[in-house]
Amino acid sequence: MSPSTSSSSSSRPPIWWSNAIFFVSVHVAALIGAILRPPSTLPLWIFVLTLLLWQTANFGITLGYHRLYSHRAYKASLPVRVAFTLMGSSALQGSIKWWALRHRLHHRYTDDPVNDPYSASRGLFFSHVGWIFFKPSYEKMKLIDRADLDRDPVVRFQHRYYVPLALSTSLVLPAAIGWAMGDTIGAFIWSGLVVRLLVWHSTFLVNSFAHWEGKQPYADDMSARGNFLFALVTAGEGNHNFHAFPHDFRAGPFADDFDPSKWVILFLHKLGLAYNLRKVSDKEIHWAKLSMHKKHEHENDSSSDLDSETESETETWTIQEVQSYLEHPGRAVMIIDNLVVDVSVYQREHPGGAALFTPYTLRSGVVLQDKSDEWKNASWAFNGGYNRHSTMARRRLRQLILARFDPTDEIRVS
Ligand SMILES: [Zn+2]
Ligand SMILES: [Zn+2]
Structure with a gap:
C-alpha cells in the first residue's frame, strides 16, 4: 500500500558526495571483510561483541537521539545523557542536532515529498537509504524549534566533535x-563494520518498511505502521503507528507491546536517573483505538462524526467577547478555523513546545490593538503551515473549543 502525496516535489537537490562515498564504502568493506573472515572462522566472543555493540548503538539511537532529544519524551541526568550520546554516536548517523532536526521535520510533515526528509511517499528505497545520498535544503527547517538542542552542553559538545567521537566509538x-x-581484524570487520550495517538498516527500516507494511491500531491519517518483527530489531521503535503520539516516552503503551526502550526508561526512572516521563492519557489512546475500530466497521465515517460532535451546541463570540474572556489573568486563546480555542494549559503539553504558540496566541494582559496581526495566522500555522496535524491533534483541539468565532467585528477592532 502506498502513502498519499501532498505537495509538489522541488527540483533535485545536489548529491552529498562525502556521505554517499562513506556509506557505500562501509558496505563494500563490510562485505569483503565478511567474505574473507566468514562466521565459521570467528571465535564466540566476536559474535557476543557484535550483538552487544549493535544493541548499544541501537539503544543510543532510540533512547537518546529519538525519544530524549528529538521528542523530549523524558528528561535525563547528565551521566545518562553522556552515555546515550556516546552510544548513539557509534551508530554513525550524524550528530544529535543534525538527526533530531530532520526527525522533527519528519514528524511535522510526515509523507510530504518535500519537507519530510525520508518521506515514504517517495518510495521504499528513497525512505530507506535513498535520502542519504542527497543534500536538500528544507524550506520548512527554519520553523523547527532547536533552542533546547542548542542549550544542552552534551549536544553542543557532540556536534562540535562529532567525527572523532563517532569514529572512535564505532x-x-x-x-x-x-x-x-x-583478533583485531575479526573484531574490526564484524563488531566494527558489520555492526554499522546492522544498526543503519535497523534504524532505517523504521523510516521505510514501518511506513509501508504493518498494523495501524491508532491512526491511519499518515503512513506509519508497526509490527512485532520491526519492534524486535529496533529496540521497540518498530511499533511505529504510535507516531500519532511522538512526545510519549513509549512506542508501545501496553504491557504486552515489545518495547525494551520503554522498559529501560522506566528502570532509569526508578533509579532517579530519568524523570518527567511524558505520556498521553489512557483516554486518548482508547479514543484513538476506538476511532480506528469504528472506521473499520463503517468505512469513512470517523472525521465527519468528530467534526459535528462539538459544533452543534457551541455559542458564537465576537472579538469583544474574546477580549473579555482574556481579562482573567493567565488565559490564552487561539482563533483557528473561526473557532476560539483555549490554549492556556494546553500550550505546555504541546509536543512542539510552547514557544511555537506565542506569535499566534491572544493572551490576557496584552491589549489587542497593540498586538501584531500574527494571531490571525493561527489557522495557517495549524493547518499545515507549521505542521500537518494528525486526526489525534484535531481531536485534541476540539476538546479545547470555547466558542465559534464571529470575524465580522474583528476587522474594526484590530
Ligand atoms: Zn516515522
Ligand atoms: Zn519520532
Missing part, C-alpha cells in the same frame, strides 16, 4: 577490544 573501539582479545 570503529576504533571494536578494533581495540579485538586487539586486547587477540
Whole structure:
C-alpha cells in the first residue's frame, strides 16, 4: 500500500558526495571483510561483541537521539545523557542536532515529498537509504524549534566533535577490544563494520518498511505502521503507528507491546536517573483505538462524526467577547478555523513546545490593538503551515473549543 502525496516535489537537490562515498564504502568493506573472515572462522566472543555493540548503538539511537532529544519524551541526568550520546554516536548517523532536526521535520510533515526528509511517499528505497545520498535544503527547517538542542552542553559538545567521537566509538573501539582479545581484524570487520550495517538498516527500516507494511491500531491519517518483527530489531521503535503520539516516552503503551526502550526508561526512572516521563492519557489512546475500530466497521465515517460532535451546541463570540474572556489573568486563546480555542494549559503539553504558540496566541494582559496581526495566522500555522496535524491533534483541539468565532467585528477592532 502506498502513502498519499501532498505537495509538489522541488527540483533535485545536489548529491552529498562525502556521505554517499562513506556509506557505500562501509558496505563494500563490510562485505569483503565478511567474505574473507566468514562466521565459521570467528571465535564466540566476536559474535557476543557484535550483538552487544549493535544493541548499544541501537539503544543510543532510540533512547537518546529519538525519544530524549528529538521528542523530549523524558528528561535525563547528565551521566545518562553522556552515555546515550556516546552510544548513539557509534551508530554513525550524524550528530544529535543534525538527526533530531530532520526527525522533527519528519514528524511535522510526515509523507510530504518535500519537507519530510525520508518521506515514504517517495518510495521504499528513497525512505530507506535513498535520502542519504542527497543534500536538500528544507524550506520548512527554519520553523523547527532547536533552542533546547542548542542549550544542552552534551549536544553542543557532540556536534562540535562529532567525527572523532563517532569514529572512535564505532570503529576504533571494536578494533581495540579485538586487539586486547587477540583478533583485531575479526573484531574490526564484524563488531566494527558489520555492526554499522546492522544498526543503519535497523534504524532505517523504521523510516521505510514501518511506513509501508504493518498494523495501524491508532491512526491511519499518515503512513506509519508497526509490527512485532520491526519492534524486535529496533529496540521497540518498530511499533511505529504510535507516531500519532511522538512526545510519549513509549512506542508501545501496553504491557504486552515489545518495547525494551520503554522498559529501560522506566528502570532509569526508578533509579532517579530519568524523570518527567511524558505520556498521553489512557483516554486518548482508547479514543484513538476506538476511532480506528469504528472506521473499520463503517468505512469513512470517523472525521465527519468528530467534526459535528462539538459544533452543534457551541455559542458564537465576537472579538469583544474574546477580549473579555482574556481579562482573567493567565488565559490564552487561539482563533483557528473561526473557532476560539483555549490554549492556556494546553500550550505546555504541546509536543512542539510552547514557544511555537506565542506569535499566534491572544493572551490576557496584552491589549489587542497593540498586538501584531500574527494571531490571525493561527489557522495557517495549524493547518499545515507549521505542521500537518494528525486526526489525534484535531481531536485534541476540539476538546479545547470555547466558542465559534464571529470575524465580522474583528476587522474594526484590530
Ligand atoms: Zn516515522
Ligand atoms: Zn519520532
